[in-house]
Amino acid sequence: MASKRGRLDQFVARALQVSKKAVRQLLINNHILVDGTVAKSPDLQIDEFSHIVCNDVVLQQHQKQYYMLNKPDGVVSATIDDKHPTALSLLKGINPAMLHIAGRLDLHSTGLLLITNDAKWSATLMAPDHKVAKQYIVTLAHPISDDYIEAFAKGMYFAFENITTQPAQLTMLSAHQARVVLREGKYHQIKRMFGRFRNPVVALHRESIGGITLDNTLLPGEYRVLTQAEVDCIIQH
Structure with a gap:
């Protein structure tokens, strides 16, 4: 089983059902946190264990087991x-x-x-x-x-x-x-x-x-x- 890596903007767009343009605006306004840090780049690489929050809504929080x-x-x-x-x-x-x-x-x-x-x-x-x-x-x-x-x-x-x-x-x-x-x-x-x-x-x-x-x-x-x-x-x- 391969690790599921991908771009932050693609993940957030799918999770929120919005366009990538809308995701970029969220990033500009500092509304997205990845592992507790404000995300700036739409092409930031994330995986299945990245903790992702948008406007205080948790989009992903898988723990390693x-x-x-x-x-x-x-x-x-x-x-x-x-x-x-x-x-x-x-x-x-x-x-x-x-x-x-x-x-x-x-x-x-x-x-x-x-x-x-x-x-x-x-x-x-x-x-x-x-x-x-x-x-x-x-x-x-x-x-x-x-x-x-x-x-x-x-x-x-x-x-x-x-x-x-x-x-x-x-x-x-x-x-x-x-x-x-x-x-x-x-x-x-x-x-x-x-x-x-x-x-x-x-x-x-x-x-x-x-x-x-x-x-x-x-x-x-x-x-x-x-x-x-x-x-x-x-x-x-």
Whole structure:
């Protein structure tokens, strides 16, 4: 979802149903405030979070929102779905109109899901060049060995897309479970990498994205607002 930037005069003209000439007169008379400051320029760039007031009437006052959700199995990372409950439907009492999911999980994958209305923030989070680490606990059908560690660290070539995955860190936790850290997100990447060993993934649980770790007090389906420190750790990455 892209940030909705545009000219101030176009926004005010639409909001008040007046001409741009009328908006220019409002600006000349100091009748329009943007983020608490008197606006002078009709081509001032605003976005969906600019606080805009005209003659003491608030035209826009959207607040940035950031949530972490402990996604349960069987919930889709989507805004609308005809067959399954959606992640946004679990945010009870929250208006989902401007919200979107930053970093999706498959239907049966669980764990940390980030939801926001801040397109710039989510774009930073998911940008390939930022290489934000994503950490998962993976449960496998068959035992794993040290061979997996080297293969994940070297990267794997997938002919269908003609790509080689970036080095990934695998730590063995038990015979059937590993912690995997990725800095990219190719299609079904973890399942396909373990598929090279003909070892099906039984469960996939995301623990963290960058400096944001799933709150262990949240039960599956529960959510909370991100702290300012959590929000900032993505921006400062």
